[in-house]
Amino acid sequence: MIAPPVIDDTALLAFAAEIGSAGPVMVRGGGTQWDVGGAPDSDIREVSAPTGIVEFRPDEMTVCVRAGTTVAALHAVLAEHGQRTALPDGSVPGGSPASTVGGTIAVGRSPVTRLGDGHIRDAVLQLHYVAADGQLVTAGGPTVKNVTGFDMCRVLVGSLGTLGCIGDAILRTRPRPEHEQWAKFADAEPETVLNTAKTATAILWDGSSVWARLCGHRVDVEDDLVRLPASYEVPPPDLPPFRWSRRPKDLHRLPNETGRFIAEIGVGVVHCERPDPNPPPVPASVAALNRRVRELFDPNRRFNPGRSVGQL
Amino acid sequence: MKLRRRTRADGAGQHHADPCVAELIRALGEDRVRADGAARHLASADASMFSDGAAGPVCFPDSTEHVQAIMQVAARHDRAVLPRGAGSGLSGGAAPLGDPIVVSTTRMNRVLEVDEQDRVAWVQPGVINLDLTKQVTPLGLHFAPDPSSQQVCTIGGNVANNSGGPHCLAYGVTSAHVLAVEVVLSTGEAVVLGGLEAEPSGYDLRGAFVGSEGMFGIATKIAVRLTPNPESVRTLLLSFDTVADAAATVGSVIASGLVPAAVEMMDKRCVAAVEDFVHAGYPRGAAAVLLIEVDGLQRGVEADTEKVAEIGRAHGGTVRVAADEQERALLWKGRKSAFGAVARVAPDYYLHDTVVPRSKLVEVLEAVYEIVDRYDLTAVNVFHAGDGNLHPLMAYDSREPGVNERVAAAGREILEVSLAVGGVLSGEHGIGVEKRDFMEYQFTSADLEQQALLRRSFDPHCRLNPGKVLPSAHSCADIASLSASKVNGVWG
Numbered sequence: 023m024i025a026p027p028v029i030d031d032t033a034l035l036a037f038a039a040e041i042g043s044a045g046p047v048m049v050r051g052g053g054t055q056w057d058v059g060g061a062p063d064s065d066i067r068e069v070s071a072p073t074g075i076v077e078f079r080p081d082e083m084t085v086c087v088r089a090g091t092t093v094a095a096l097h098a099v100l101a102e103h104g105q106r107t108a109l110p111d112g113s114v115p116g117g118s119p120a121s122t123v124g125g126t127i128a129v130g131r132s133p134v135t136r137l138g139d140g141h142i143r144d145a146v147l148q149l150h151y152v153a154a155d156g157q158l159v160t161a162g163g164p165t166v167k168n169v170t171g172f173d174m175c176r177v178l179v180g181s182l183g184t185l186g187c188i189g190d191a192i193l194r195t196r197p198r199p200e201h202e203q204w205a206k207f208a209d210a211e212p213e214t215v216l217n218t219a220k221t222a223t224a225i226l227w228d229g230s231s232v233w234a235r236l237c238g239h240r241v242d243v244e245d246d247l248v249r250l251p252a253s254y255e256v257p258p259p260d261l262p263p264f265r266w267s268r269r270p271k272d273l274h275r276l277p278n279e280t281g282r283f284i285a286e287i288g289v290g291v292v293h294c295e296r297p298d299p300n301p302p303p304v305p306a307s308v309a310a311l312n313r314r315v316r317e318l319f320d321p322n323r324r325f326n327p328g329r330s331v332g333q334l
Numbered sequence: 335m336k337l338r339r340r341t342r343a344d345g346a347g348q349h350h351a352d353p354c355v356a357e358l359i360r361a362l363g364e365d366r367v368r369a370d371g372a373a374r375h376l377a378s379a380d381a382s383m384f385s386d387g388a389a390g391p392v393c394f395p396d397s398t399e400h401v402q403a404i405m406q407v408a409a410r411h412d413r414a415v416l417p418r419g420a421g422s423g424l425s426g427g428a429a430p431l432g433d434p435i436v437v438s439t440t441r442m443n444r445v446l447e448v449d450e451q452d453r454v455a456w457v458q459p460g461v462i463n464l465d466l467t468k469q470v471t472p473l474g475l476h477f478a479p480d481p482s483s484q485q486v487c488t489i490g491g492n493v494a495n496n497s498g499g500p501h502c503l504a505y506g507v508t509s510a511h512v513l514a515v516e517v518v519l520s521t522g523e524a525v526v527l528g529g530l531e532a533e534p535s536g537y538d539l540r541g542a543f544v545g546s547e548g549m550f551g552i553a554t555k556i557a558v559r560l561t562p563n564p565e566s567v568r569t570l571l572l573s574f575d576t577v578a579d580a581a582a583t584v585g586s587v588i589a590s591g592l593v594p595a596a597v598e599m600m601d602k603r604c605v606a607a608v609e610d611f612v613h614a615g616y617p618r619g620a621a622a623v624l625l626i627e628v629d630g631l632q633r634g635v636e637a638d639t640e641k642v643a644e645i646g647r648a649h650g651g652t653v654r655v656a657a658d659e660q661e662r663a664l665l666w667k668g669r670k671s672a673f674g675a676v677a678r679v680a681p682d683y684y685l686h687d688t689v690v691p692r693s694k695l696v697e698v699l700e701a702v703y704e705i706v707d708r709y710d711l712t713a714v715n716v717f718h719a720g721d722g723n724l725h726p727l728m729a730y731d732s733r734e735p736g737v738n739e740r741v742a743a744a745g746r747e748i749l750e751v752s753l754a755v756g757g758v759l760s761g762e763h764g765i766g767v768e769k770r771d772f773m774e775y776q777f778t779s780a781d782l783e784q785q786a787l788l789r790r791s792f793d794p795h796c797r798l799n800p801g802k803v804l805p806s807a808h809s810c811a812d813i814a815s816l817s818a819s820k821v822n823g824v825w826g
């Protein structure tokens with residue numbers, strides 16, 4: 023009989039041992055999104071996830087990386103083979119060079135390039151995590167396509183470490199484009215840019231100007247710039263600190279409370295100077311289902327007590 | 335094993351006495367409930383080899399409220415419930431275990447709303463995959479997941495199985511195209527998971543639901559992403575003298591930094607079957623052919639086409655680029671009729687589905703040939719090479735004594751070979767009953783327990799589609815009728 027692969031990475035085993043099977047605990051990543059979901063209770067034991075790249079397989083377009091590794095360090099290695107992942111490093115607006123792979127996955131927020139690169143959850147193929155009973159478990163699988171069993175990875179992405187402590191991840195990599203640049207379109211309507219700039223992987227709008235990150239074949243980017251007059255090679259704007267979640271088509275109907283804002287066109291995230299006064303409501307039945315998930319996975323609330331996922 | 339026993343579906347009488355049927359009729363109306371033998375027989379199997387299922391009453395709801403009412407009746411009578419789409423699943427996902435009330439979505443087949451601006455459509459679960467694409471074609475949009483069964487399979491089934499298709503290489507499988515799902519839970523409550531806003535609150539329960547094989551709830555409305563049609567598309571047919579050259583070409587194309595829209599491979603035996611059937615113009619002499627499609631913007635596509643052709647020639651391939659839409663359609667017709675072509679050769683077929691690392695394609699294909707030859711079977715290979723998703727297809731005649739056992743044994747060996755090189759049990763057809771008892775090959779007991787927790791969060795009584803995916807030690811057998819009918823997996 024064939025047996026599942028044995029996890030023999032000593033760094034991962036040590037991480038699991040440190041988390042153990044009892045007592046409150048939390049994993050600290052780069053600490054760059056510590057405000058999300060509220061501050062954890064004080065005096066909780068802090069553990070750091072292991073670091074390092076376990077295996078990069080450029081021909082498979084996958085990489086296995088320990089959760090404590092920074093995305094920037096990961097991308098530096100992938101760049102040697104002209105690849106990267108959809109996770110944000112310090113080079114995109116809103117990204118930080120200190121963000122770790124595990125922290126980015128646990129928070130589950132995609133960078134402004136989500137329009138073209140997809141949601142970061144779609145880049146996660148497999149996770150090893152420590153469950154509340156201290157066991158080291160596998161979610162997903164190592165291949166680029168897989169529907170074996172329930173999709174546990176999706177549940178862990180964005181779970182803020184409340185369901186399990188992520189030890190390592192196998193991520194899908196993608197080729198770096200032949201050419202990429204930011205361009206600014208001073209008086210363009212954001213929808214015009216969305217419908218015309220076919221190589222755009224990010225489109226940002228501050229209420230008057232539009233910025234787009236254009237990626238792909240150099241000739242295709244050139245064609246976009248012929249179709250749309252732009253000021254070339256303008257750096258993207260900084261993002262205000264708070265995040266609002268809207269439907270893409272509602273970005274034209276933002277209330278006055280935003281202060282300065284940068285909206286992600288085609289996606290619906292709005293970066294604002296103030297917190298969202300009216301976040302989309304969560305129905306009681308959905309909130310109850312979310313609570314049930316957390317209770318079953320972590321019956322004693324060991325993981326990140328005090329923090330909550332969404333406004334639940 | 336292909337078991338044709340029908341121990342429970344042996345007549346309608348048993349169910350007329352069923353008080354549950356009377357209640358279903360009261361809740362839905364007479365024309366939406368069928369408890370006769372013919373209806374139950376039709377619902378007793380899907381397109382898989384598993385034919386040991388027995389359906390209870392079959393309901394045809396046309397609204398969320400109907401589905402809620404069915405769930406409430408089921409709860410009162412402690413009955414299992416099984417959602418069913420077109421029944422084209424290949425892993426026994428829609429095969430009824432435990433005498434369930436079957437909820438057929440065939441009447442929930444409306445596209446409810448198309449939002450052109452945000453490129454989203456709300457559809458009922460029974461909408462046929464290709465019908466949605468046809469409906470939004472005038473808007474220059476399509477639904478990207480394109481299973482080879484897209485003319486018959488439903489979007490509800492696609493969501494439940496997280497289905498893929500040739501073009502999922504570049505565009506991603508179903509999960510990446512589902513924004514929100516309205517789900518009726520086993521309590522009868524309807525919840526919307528996910529949402530149309532950028533970052534819905536809470537855990538990604540939408541993502542958890544996609545691929546849950548009918549075991550978490552019944553999808554009653556689905557918001558899917560619509561994808562703009564590419565400005566330019568080019569399709570290439572590359573033929574090779576050896577399977578190894580074809581596989582090496584796939585590796586080089588992927589490694590070159592290209593992400594083709596599709597990379598499909600067919601072996602010599604498949605090419606012969608297809609040519610006999612539809613005359614797609616594939617070269618019969620080749621050991622393997624690749625169908626590669628690149629899409630995007632005009633000038634980039636031209637460059638990519640040239641690059642793929644160059645890589646193919648460097649590996650000794652002969653390259654043909656479809657000159658026009660007609661030729662392109664013919665090349666795809668060959669690929670899409672491959673299963674039908676093989677089905678003409680023998681009355682039964684078993685279509686396998688595993689994924690291996692792309693670099694192991696040659697090694698595993700050679701092992702597949704060795705295995706099927708050893709069991710004196712015929713197999714053709716037609717598969718999604720770009721993501722290492724193998725589909726060995728064994729054609730046979732189940733009336734031949736002992737052949738079912740040989741197919742089962744060969745299938746199991748192919749699984750073992752795939753896992754041994756770092757592959758997985760299923761790339762797109764799901765686990766169902768077919769591979770349920772092999773889950774322990776890939777996952778530890780602790781891994782499976784975590785999956786069982788997720789299922790119990792949605793359905794604490796395991797009322798929905800019991801007996802699937804999780805081996806019995808990890809599934810709750812609360813449903814009395816399920817524990818009473820001991821069911822073996824397909825391969826015993």
Ligand SMILES: Cc1cc2nc3c(=O)[nH]c(=O)nc-3n(C[C@H](O)[C@H](O)[C@H](O)COP(=O)(O)OP(=O)(O)OC[C@H]3O[C@@H](n4cnc5c(N)ncnc54)[C@H](O)[C@@H]3O)c2cc1C
Nearest residue numbers: 419420421422423427482488490491494497498548553762
């Ligand atoms: C010739 C052929 C080619 C195929 N090619 C491909 C391919 O290329 N790629 C691929 O991925 N698959 C393929 N398949 C498999 C199959 O078509 C897909 O799995 C498809 O998505 C199943 O859809 P269905 O409507 O037939 O679902 P069914 O077979 O009826 O059901 C499948 C599962 O979904 C559940 N389900 C159905 N509707 C709902 C709902 N509303 N809510 C909750 N659960 C539900 C059922 O309980 C069951 O577990 C192929 C099958 C055939 C016969």
